[in-house]
Amino acid sequence: MEPSVSSPVAPMLAKAVDAVPDQESVAGGLSFEPKWDGFRAIVYFDGEKVEIGSRGSKMLTRYFPELTDAFARLLPGPCVLDGEIVVPTGASGSERLDWEALSQRIHPADSRVQKLAVETPAMFVAFDLLADGDRNLTGVPFAERRAELERLIGPLPHPLHLTRTTTDVDLARRWLVEFEGAGLDGVVAKPLASAYAPNKRVMLKIKHHRTADVVVIGYRIHSSGRGVGSLLLGLYDDDGQLRSVGGASAFSDARRLELIDELDPLVERDADGEIVKGEGERSRFSSSKDVSFVRLRPERVVEVRYDQMEGMRFRHTAQFDRWRPDREPTSCTFAQLDRPIAYDLSQVIS
Template sequence: MDLPLTPPLQPMLAAAVDAIPADGDLVFEPKWDGFRCLVFRDHDEVLLQSRSGKSLNRYFPEVEAEMLRVLPPQAVVDGELVVAVDDELDFDALSERIHPAASRVTLLAEKTPAVLVAFDLLALGTRELLESPTVERRAALLDLSGLHVTPATTDRELAQQWFTLFEGAGLDGVMGKPAGGPYTPGKRTMIKIKHARTADVVLAGLRWHKDTEPGTAVGSLLLGLYDEAGLLHHIGVAGSFKAADRRALATELAELITEDEAHPWVSPQPGQRIPGEINRWRGAQAQFVPLRPERVVEIHYTQTEGDQPVRLRHNGQFARWRPDREPASCRYEQLDIPARYDVAAVLRGDLRARD
């Protein structure tokens, strides 16, 4: 590629902070929940580069074609690949696009097409823009027609409203960029404010770590909450344990393993969500190890998704055991469910949630 910037190029990164800062010259943007993607176009050639530097072209042919249609002959753009289902971001549907079978990729490109939401312009024609201030790069980005460009603001109050409302469309926070700052590949120059919550949930199953002998190390904990009818629904998992913790959990939880057919996820009721259930992506029930639902664990989580009963959008993070809580007291009421919103409204910067 004959561009002023050539791949692979590390994207500019962000450091997490607890809240929107009260001062500082910042440009705020909604934080999109997808795959980071740098787009390099040089006339008839387009490269979709992942955050790790790998090509995403084979998985998102519809985005490659769209970039050939809307970008100038030579340009480098930073953005996020997202998939919306029923006008709400669907990270699971996006993840399913990374599939080894070309026929499956083609099918999903039609059924669940991805779009690129652009939020920075790094090169245009023969000009590199890395040293240009954020506000100048954004102005140049807005001059390009046909792209889905994220909204931006310097108004902290409006950014706080975005943080609260746009979660209903599947977004997971707000980003902040120094208004007069350059684009710094690989450096945490931006800030990110993400939703952070806790919940007390029921431990009712586990899966063994895939790289160890079954029974020796826990891969993930399977979590549930009770609904008003007393059904225990699977809401997600907690994982990302250190190796020593995986082994310790395998020993600690061994006494809870059960083969009782009365386990709520072994003999589920109609409408009850269970781990690894058959869906459009999975043709067979995924296996798990049932545990007697006697323990309560506090988790950190960011967002929920889906219709009732809702589930965790991303994996929860183990915080601590709660021996003071009874499993039956762990119900959906404790979850913070955002108002419904839609992706199109986010792109317009519309602050009115849908009914």
């Protein structure tokens, strides 16, 4: 069945690997491309109407009027595209992807959506073609889909872009280092001979992995109501203030219960012995979610693994590595964090 709004397709997914693989590791070879840090989007254009579906099939159409207008104006005919919606910010020569500006675009008020479409316009980076006219391309090898995508998207102007690709492993490894400075998320490797496999982890993704020693400042109860769901983490700034930088999660059922006992001596309590709770930031994506947490005295240090920073916070949830009883909490500062070398986004976009 041909992909369409009435018959939506689930995006093909990627499996995380530790390093950029060699060409010989996959039969038929690999194509490498930048990993864009935005909203995954499947774009359906029937020749007149545009719909934009998210990775979870939620419709994003109303949030990006400038893109729906561009698709309708610029696409030469009906097609289904797979790609990423991103928002670039910064002066010419120092542009980078801005996740915070992108996330602000998901807003319930249409007046706000229209305002942000002008102030922080998005662009679309295409990296696969699933249908062209009445041709369903999901069953053909990626090498053929890519050639068709280049023919379709290559000549089109901003805000529609074609992601760059290479079969040069050394260049892909260089991209992994350089492009992070423009706000990108890593590198993706796609088997040239593979068909499009919805919801299957056929692609490979290589992201940055770093460690940091951080202070545990609280925890949230797991959604099941039993045990620790996530640890809240902090770092000291230049003024000696402890700043929240994100959280660490992904504990087993048994470990969640163990952590309750381990952390109990650090729980802050009021004069009546009651647990002191704090209120975390509420996301616009889950405004009804309970964001309260149990406050802990900042006395324990944990080493976590993370991929990148977004401003003063971990961009994604960090992963617990090990306790660091040898570290003083006040020694855990932002100075330890590895910051990427600045790289202009215009040098990434083809």
